[in-house]
Amino acid sequence: MTMTAHNTRQSLSDWLKTITFYEILVGMKATLSHLLNYRPVTLQYPHEKRTLPDNYRGMLALLRYDDGTEKCVGCDLCEAACPSRVIRVVSAEVPGEPTKRYSKEYYMDMTRCLFCGMCVDACPVDALGMTREFEWAVYDKRQLHLNKQQLLAIGDRSYPVREKRLELQHPNVAFFNVAFNHVPPKPADPRG
Amino acid sequence: MTEFGLRLAISLTQIAAVMCIVVFTVLVLTLAERKVLGWMQDRMGPMEVGPYGILQPLADAIKLFFKEDIIPAGANKFLFTMAPILCLIPTFIGFAVIPWGPNWTFEVNGVTVRPFVISDINIGILYILAFASLAAYGIILGGWASNSKYSLLGGLRSAAQIISYELNVGLSIVGVLILSGSLSLVTITDNQAGGFWHWYLFALPAPQIFAFVVYVISVVAETNRVPFDLPEAESELVAGFFTEYSGLRFAYFFLAEYANMVLVSCVASALFLGGWNAPYPGTIAELVGVPYLAWAENTMWFAVKTYSFLFLFFWLRATLPRLRYDQLMRFGWKVLLPIALGNIVVTSIAVFIYQQMK
Numbered sequence: 001m002t003m004t005a006h007n008t009r010q011s012l013s014d015w016l017k018t019i020t021f022y023e024i025l026v027g028m029k030a031t032l033s034h035l036l037n038y039r040p041v042t043l044q045y046p047h048e049k050r051t052l053p054d055n056y057r058g059m060l061a062l063l064r065y066d067d068g069t070e071k072c073v074g075c076d077l078c079e080a081a082c083p084s085r086v087i088r089v090v091s092a093e094v095p096g097e098p099t100k101r102y103s104k105e106y107y108m109d110m111t112r113c114l115f116c117g118m119c120v121d122a123c124p125v126d127a128l129g130m131t132r133e134f135e136w137a138v139y140d141k142r143q144l145h146l147n148k149q150q151l152l153a154i155g156d157r158s159y160p161v162r163e164k165r166l167e168l169q170h171p172n173v174a175f176f177n178v179a180f181n182h183v184p185p186k187p188a189d190p191r192g
Numbered sequence: 193m194t195e196f197g198l199r200l201a202i203s204l205t206q207i208a209a210v211m212c213i214v215v216f217t218v219l220v221l222t223l224a225e226r227k228v229l230g231w232m233q234d235r236m237g238p239m240e241v242g243p244y245g246i247l248q249p250l251a252d253a254i255k256l257f258f259k260e261d262i263i264p265a266g267a268n269k270f271l272f273t274m275a276p277i278l279c280l281i282p283t284f285i286g287f288a289v290i291p292w293g294p295n296w297t298f299e300v301n302g303v304t305v306r307p308f309v310i311s312d313i314n315i316g317i318l319y320i321l322a323f324a325s326l327a328a329y330g331i332i333l334g335g336w337a338s339n340s341k342y343s344l345l346g347g348l349r350s351a352a353q354i355i356s357y358e359l360n361v362g363l364s365i366v367g368v369l370i371l372s373g374s375l376s377l378v379t380i381t382d383n384q385a386g387g388f389w390h391w392y393l394f395a396l397p398a399p400q401i402f403a404f405v406v407y408v409i410s411v412v413a414e415t416n417r418v419p420f421d422l423p424e425a426e427s428e429l430v431a432g433f434f435t436e437y438s439g440l441r442f443a444y445f446f447l448a449e450y451a452n453m454v455l456v457s458c459v460a461s462a463l464f465l466g467g468w469n470a471p472y473p474g475t476i477a478e479l480v481g482v483p484y485l486a487w488a489e490n491t492m493w494f495a496v497k498t499y500s501f502l503f504l505f506f507w508l509r510a511t512l513p514r515l516r517y518d519q520l521m522r523f524g525w526k527v528l529l530p531i532a533l534g535n536i537v538v539t540s541i542a543v544f545i546y547q548q549m550k
Contacts, residue, residue, distance in 0.1 A: 027511040031232040042236045 052132050057115045059133040060108060061155035062148065063126065065165035070152065071127035074103035081122035084112040106148040111141050131158035198303050206310045210287050218450040219249040225506050232510035256446075259439035264339055267436065271337035276437065276444030279330030282323035283451040289316035290458045291378045293468050293491040308468075308487070309378055316377040317369070320459060321362055324414070327448065328354040331423065334445070335433035346432025349517065350423035353413060356524040357420075360410035363532035364403040367539040368392045368463045371400070377459075381467030388471035393464045398542035403535045404464045406528050408504070411456040413524065415449065417505055419512035420520060427514075453505055454498070461497035468494040 017023065043050055052058075063071050074091025092104035120128045131154060138144060146154075223238070223246065230237030238245035263272055293308030306312060313319060328351060335347015371392055372380045384391050392400045413420035416432075424432030434445045461467055468490040470476075477486040515523070 024512065028507055031507060031510045034234055035228070035232045038231050039234060040230075040236045041234050042239075044236070044239060 052134075056132050056134075057117050057130045059131045059136060059154055059158075060110070060113065060115075060119065060151065061129050061131050061158055062106065062151040063129050063155045063159055064152065064162055066162040067165050069165065070102065071125050071163070072103045072106065073125055073127070074101045075124060077122045077124060078119035078128055081118045083116060083118065084114055086110065086113045087119060103148065106151060108146045108151060110136065110144040110146060126163065129155060129159060131155070133158065195301075195303060198301055202300070202303065202305055203310065206307075207288075210292075210310060211284065214284065214287055214451055214454060215447070217454050218447055219253070221450050221453065221502060222252065222446075223249050224502075225509070228503065228506040229510050232507070253443070256439060256443040259442075261439040261441065262436070264436045266339040268337040268339070271333045272436075273441070275330045275334030275337060276441045276448070277330070278333060279327050279448040280444045280451070282326040282330075283448050283455055285323050286320045286455045287451075287458070289313055289319055289377050290455075290462060291381050291467055292494055293487045295378050295382055296487065308491070312376055312378040315375045317365060317375050317380070317459070317463070320377075320455070321358070321365075324361075324452070324455070325354075325358055327452065328358075330448070331433050334437070338433075338436035340436050342429045342431070342435045343433050346423045346429045346435065349429075350416060350433055353416070353420065353422060353520065353524075356521060357410040357413040357528075360406055360524060360528045360532050361414060363529070363536060364400075364406040364410065365463060366532075366536050367398065367400045367403040370536070370539050370543055371395060371398065377462050377467075381462050381469065384466040385469050385473075387473045388466065391464065391466035391469070391471075397546040398539040400464060400535070400539070402531055403539075404460075406532045406535070407460060407464065410524075410528060411460065412505065412508060413520070415452045415456060415505075417453070418509040419515050421514060422517055422520060453502060457498045457501035457505075458494075460501050461494060465497045465501075466493075467497075 079087045088107040090105035094100040227237040238248040241247040241251045288310040291309040331350045335343040475486040
């Protein structure tokens with residue numbers, strides 16, 4: 001009997017809620033409260049920008065040593081590491097120095113890049129870096145096919161502090177950026 | 193100047209003024225809707241054009257004006273062109289009988305001028321309903337002439353929905369007509385003078401609260417607004433009947449939809465909320481001793497009521513999800529229609545008894 005009375009009361013209250021649009025009024029109260037306590041979450045993007053996290057992975061760039069020489073040794077490891085085949089490296093010998101290689105041409109098709117950072121991890125000489133640039137919207141997507149000069153330019157403007165080029169490093173060995181004290185010093189560069 | 197010429201000039205001036213007011217209101221509405229929706233959803237709405245985005249409607253108008261006007265292949269060109277106009281004109285025509293302010297008259301060279309209503313015809317509300325129904329043709333023909341399945345489905349849904357809900361609008365108004373004994377909006381508004389307890393929403397012997405609720409719901413459905421926006425359900429039908437429209441023709445549909453909102457808000461405030469009558473007897477201007485400014489107060493009250501009603505549209509849009517089609521039809525025919533009919537019966541009996549007692 002009590003159960004029936006309970007059910008009756010329940011159905012009565014349901015019915016009352018239906019005819020007074022109770023649920024709709026609750027919803028409308030919610031929206032009105034947001035209107036009255038107006039606290040927008042919008043970030044007015046071109047005018048105000050979000051603080052980027054420290055490990056932000058933005059536009060890729062090629063780096064230089066502090067004396068202005070390119071770090072890249074043309075080893076192709078970044079090309080191998082890239083999952084989206086963004087990078088194309090054409091490596092060549094440094095003229096006059098048969099053991100020394102460098103990247104004669106270096107292309108990145110940034111339309112395909114997914115900013116995973118695996119090329120940066122793969123690079124043995126830290127020649128690649130990820131900048132904090134992200135505003136790379138262009139009208140023609142061919143403008144996102146970057147060559148070596150452009151990538152170096154990005155690196156130049158994003159990394160003002162460059163790594164010191166050590167005297168004794170050999171630009172053709174992976175573990176390189178350490179001093180090898182037992183290796184005799186190289187003679188002065190004949191090209192000046 | 194002949195009398196006819198004078199009448200024509202006065203009427204044309206009034207029509208131009210009303211058209212300007214309505215188009216301006218629509219411009220304000222497009223911005224207000226986006227702003228209010230944004231504020232209710234913790235967004236900002238348009239912010240770029242002008243300070244706080246207040247020039248956004250102008251930017252939209254310019255954009256629509258200069259957009260390419262595309263007529264899809266296989267479309268019926270004549271009907272495709274006619275449909276937006278068929279949608280727009282009936283909506284604007286309805287404003288002819290809306291009283292914006294007190295029922296004053298003055299004479300210019302022997303011609304009687306009513307400054308606040310273009311024409312006080314004695315079947316005003318019927319006239320509005322008749323032309324509102326005509327607007328359905330614009331939607332259906334626009335949907336059919338586009339030669340697109342989305343447009344056609346949107347047009348068909350719209351046809352069924354408008355016809356179903358027109359009925360409820362008409363029937364919910366009948367209670368007011370019984371109480372006032374007139375179809376003229378001017379007379380109906382005049383009868384509600386003297387405080388908010390004389391408004392037909394609250395007036396004895398038969399408060400039209402249920403009729404008002406039915407009217408609000410039906411009118412939201414009739415203007416194809418959320419939560420009854422099935423004809424233009426963007427998640428199902430791209431944009432419904434105006435999927436294939438672009439540029440100025442799309443602007444016509446857009447203008448028609450918003451002007452229709454304004455029209456039904458005006459009708460709601462005239463029929464149920466006392467029109468230009470203030471919620472207190474008389475006007476403050478008369479008490480203060482400037483009766484020649486009473487019209488400003490009255491017009492202001494009309495604007496307040498209309499805009500509050502329009503705010504309700506935005507509020508509902510920010511709150512409610514869209515109904516399913518069968519829910520829409522069931523609600524219209526099985527819930528609203530019996531309430532509207534019951535309201536007519538109750539009102540008739542109450543008015544009859546009231547008159548017998550007098």
